[in-house]
Amino acid sequence: MKINRRSLYVLICSFIGVTLTWFINHKMGYGAVIANGLVGVMAATFLPNDLAGITYTSSFVGMSSLSVIPSMAAATLGSLIVGLVFLTTAEIYAGIGGKGGTTAALSTIITKAIMSIFS
Numbered sequence: 001m002k003i004n005r006r007s008l009y010v011l012i013c014s015f016i017g018v019t020l021t022w023f024i025n026h027k028m029g030y031g032a033v034i035a036n037g038l039v040g041v042m043a044a045t046f047l048p049n050d051l052a053g054i055t056y057t058s059s060f061v062g063m064s065s066l067s068v069i070p071s072m073a074a075a076t077l078g079s080l081i082v083g084l085v086f087l088t089t090a091e092i093y094a095g096i097g098g099k100g101g102t103t104a105a106l107s108t109i110i111t112k113a114i115m116s117i118f119s
């Protein structure tokens with residue numbers, strides 16, 4: 001994986017997607033579906049198509065319950081993981097449906113596993 005401007009944008013969008021969704025979901029109390037919808041609409045409005053898709057996919061991680069992603073620090077870790085998973089699997093999943101949910105689910109499982117090691 002080569003670090004370039006696009007990779008940096010992917011990591012930034014994944015950070016924004018996860019942490020903003022987690023914040024709206026848990027701190028503002030609007031719930032997972034509304035948080036995901038708000039982030040998705042904002043991403044689609046303000047970002048190019050590929051980055052909007054990455055942000056929306058990342059927001060699925062932020063929809064997780066507090067028992068899975070218990071803090072903003074865990075959400076930040078999840079954002080890094082979803083960004084890295086997306087960057088490393090983009091060519092593998094090219095043209096396959098369901099890659100957003102699969103990427104988010106895998107990233108959430110990895111994040112939960114890492115958090116359980118350190119707690």
